[in-house]
Amino acid sequence: MIRILVLHGPNLNMLGVREQDLYGRQTLNDINGLLDSWAKEAGVHLEAKQSNHEGDLVTWIQEARGQFDAIVINPAAYTHTSIALRDAVLSAEVPTVEVHLSNIHQREEFRQHSFLAGVALGQISGFGPTSYMLGVHAALDHVQSKQSASK
Ligand code: CA2
Numbered sequence: 354m355i356r357i358l359v360l361h362g363p364n365l366n367m368l369g370v371r372e373q374d375l376y377g378r379q380t381l382n383d384i385n386g387l388l389d390s391w392a393k394e395a396g397v398h399l400e401a402k403q404s405n406h407e408g409d410l411v412t413w414i415q416e417a418r419g420q421f422d423a424i425v426i427n428p429a430a431y432t433h434t435s436i437a438l439r440d441a442v443l444s445a446e447v448p449t450v451e452v453h454l455s456n457i458h459q460r461e462e463f464r465q466h467s468f469l470a471g472v473a474l475g476q477i478s479g480f481g482p483t484s485y486m487l488g489v490h491a492a493l494d495h496v497q498s499k500q501s502a503s504k
Contacts, residue, residue, distance in 0.1 A: 354398045355496050357489055358421040358447075359388055360410055361403035362429030368454075376454050377481050384482045388489060397493060407431055407438065414441040414449075423492035424449040425485065432457070432467045439468045448495055452488040453478040 361381060369380035385401045392399035400421075404410055410431065417424055424447050431438050432451070442449045449472070456479030457464045470476050474495055477484045 354396065355423075355493060356398040356400075356421045357392070357492055358413070358417050358424045359385075359399060359401040359485065359489070360413060360424060360426040360428075361401065362410060362427055362431050363405040363407075365427060365429055366403050366405070379482050384485055387482060388485060391486060391489060395493060397489075399489070407435055411437050411441045414438070414445050414447070417447045418445045421447055422496045423447060425452055425488040425492050426450070426469070427452050427454070427485070428467075428469055432469055433463055435468055439472055442469060442472045448492065448499075449473045450488045450492045450495075451476040451478075452484040454481050454484055455479060 366381055368376055369378050369383065381403060388399055388401060402413060410428070414424065426449060428435065428438055428451065432453070449469070451467065451469045451473040453476070457467070458478065467476065475491060477487045477491065480487060
């Protein structure tokens with residue numbers, strides 16, 4: 354069974370509680386519920402975790418090596434600051450899809466740069482919770498293509 358790890362970065366536990374104009378009304382539990390339903394339907398093993406701490410995210414990325422086939426991550430504000438997350442993705446060698454609820458390229462200049470984008474398979478940005486759904490689809494498609502190429 355293909356295994357996908359979904360990581361949510363800092364403050365995303367506040368989704369649906371504050372800043373609804375920017376990030377929508379859905380809570381993180383709602384998004385995780387959508388992902389779980391999709392995973393059941395697709396026959397994928399999916400785990401989702403959130404942390405407000407950079408080190409937790411680094412550790413979970415490191416631990417994903419050999420345990421997960423792909424990572425889908427919304428690094429939140431760490432997108433724009435964290436070389437540590439970038440290094441973790443590089444060293445873990447687990448194909449990683451970067452996702453954002455908002456379109457970071459239409460926002461403040463400091464949000465338009467991602468330290469992760471250069472080491473990710475790709476970036477999906479601006480579709481609200483659908484960004485996560487597109488992210489897991491892209492991750493699954495990548496893993497399946499790699500598996501059928503190696504048969
Ligand atoms: O658009 C995204 O998904 C972001 O990763 C969200 C981050 C932001 O720093 C990135 O630039 C873009 C912020 C997540 C904070 O989420 C909150 C949700 C509700 C209330 C407060 C913060």
